[in-house]
Amino acid sequence: MRKRCRRFCGDRVGAVDGDLRFRRWTGSDAKPLDAAAGERLAFPWEEAMAVGFGLLRLSPEVFWAMTPVEFGHAVRVRSPGRGPVPLRADLVALMRAFPDRSEKEA
Template sequence: MKAAAAEQSEFPWDRVMAMGFGLLRLSPKTFWSMTPREFERALSALSPGRSDAPRRNDLASLMRAFPDKTLQEEAWPKT
């Protein structure tokens, strides 16, 4: 039992409070009344959402619209 307890790290209260009070500008009353899930959702509004990777057809379409230049074309412009 002691080994398992020793492996657990302490909750990062300083970091969480800094984000809640400083970044989100929550009042103490609001901060302490939030559930962890509510707090996470409030923080998620500040970070860009992750989108799915482009689909194969979308990527192929972009590659046709914006083909890569070869190194030779970039290094030696035609005159």
């Protein structure tokens, strides 16, 4: 058993934050992977709790037991539906019927 552990663990290299990487896969100087390239935004917990407790009237036990997918479906059921996307011809007709006024005309 000990030989097996040496064989599997001997090629590991310690990386940043205790992340273990295999030398043969990424090299010893590989940077840790970060799926969220760029600025990380905080999750809007206050808004999510307001929707969950206020709009959906969930109990705390139910709210915290929900997965994000379940919560998203519950919110979509209660939110007003979006209509169909307007076609380009419809937008052109609306722009002709209701042209923007310039500051001189106002």
